[in-house]
Amino acid sequence: MISVLFFGDIVGAKGRSRIKGDLPLLLEHYHFDFVLANAENSAHGKGITPKIVDELLATGLDALSLGNHSYSKSEVMWLDAKQPVAFPKNLIGQFQDRHTVTITKNNVTLALMSVMGNVFMENTDSTWVESLQKMTQVNADIKICDFHAETTSEKYIVLHTFHDACSAILGTHTHVQTNDAHIYQGCAYITDVGMCGPFPSILGRDVDEVLRRYIKKEKTHYTVSEEEAMLNFVLINFDDQFHPMHIKSYSVLPHENILEVVSGCDIINMLRR
Template sequence: MRLLFIGDVVGRSGRAAITQQVPLLRERWSLDFVVVNGENAAGGFGVTEPILEEFLAVGVDAVTLGNHAFDQREALMFIERQPRLIRPANYPAGTPGRGSSIVENARGARLLVINLLGRIFMDALDDPFATLERELAASPLGRTCDAVVIDVHAEATSEKSALALFADGRASLVVGTHTHVPSADHRILAGGAGFITDVGMTGDYNSVIGMEKDEPLRRFTRRIASGRFEPALGPATLCGVAVEIGPEGLARAIAPVRIGGLLSAAQPDFWA
């Protein structure tokens, strides 16, 4: 199975990279699944239903969220009718939407997608470890699904690493999101889970983590907000991670993906 996970899509620039590149990459690499973190897709804060539908229409199979999951208030309503939109599973009971979903492709392969929100330097939600244990027990790899991808939307690298080790042997890929900076530690853990601490963002890197520079610089230098954060509109770098998954549901190969924009290019050589 061939899986591509794409990191935090920021604003119009990031959305353009998704709509332009996903159809091409699906065909070029014969991808089975594409999962995208879209929690910054709508002006940098949350996602709208038209944006979600646009992503699904170009070949995205599932969209995960994070701490901005409900910044667009309409998400509280439409998330219930969108099974491929997945908010963090460790939100309290009764929160609209779902924290995991099994998506099936045209060939009948089933992918379990789980979204978690970290608690270190973040809003303190329910325990992500207990939540992950519950989700994995409910849909074991190899029984109810053929592969498992876990999006850990968290600030602390230690928390992401610990959750990856906690899921090792029971997941195909554990990918960190949120910091908008791609890390260089992609690897396969001892139990067979692919892991990267942060996949990076899909947005304009001539920015402050995807936002136009002026307002963040004013806040850092003057400590006073003088306007809204607005997404930078320059060419985006699509940042992701490519994973080859064996029939047992564990990772066989993992590589970073960086296409366009300012960052150095990277693509998997095992799909050449």
């Protein structure tokens, strides 16, 4: 069996520090073959820097994917090409060719692919259909697509177009976990994994600031909330032929203990060390 853990959008310092605290703890108790995360909001809510990439990889993450905020921090231009970070193939920017990260462990090769939806998204230069037709040609045993998009319908359209070509299609970007993790014709799927970020908040942003902007029309900065972070992630177990057997979504609130939340679940208990 091969197990893959995927954490949704890591938001700001609070999101990073929860990952830093909880992921090593989880890895002490359970064995996962690959640990992935979307980190497009990890640098103060927008973008990522080379330093944060190093910091996140040191927690036990094997690879990171990004989204519409990929290029929000100028330091990202210094990111070493060898770092396992996937940029959306169809988002205009200097690293569009770094859209797929492949990692091999114990003779299993996993590809993490990043692509963006086209509905309500800016700066894309091609459709995800064109992008995924090329990306899914990658030579890998397990192909995970991080589909970064706004609408639930577009995410389901991807599933019904590319279920044959992907081992898993995991939605990111909305920051709110959906309750529809399932396997469709050999492809593990969830509309949105949800975020690893401050809660309560408005998608990770300070509630008061967002309200002042929307209700009182004040000009605010969408500051990242100072609340402690929740974690949202999925676990996918594959059989030895690399077909997904289970997908399960988890949500851990700020006051909850991650080990207590996951311990009641048979799927994760199979991976106990």
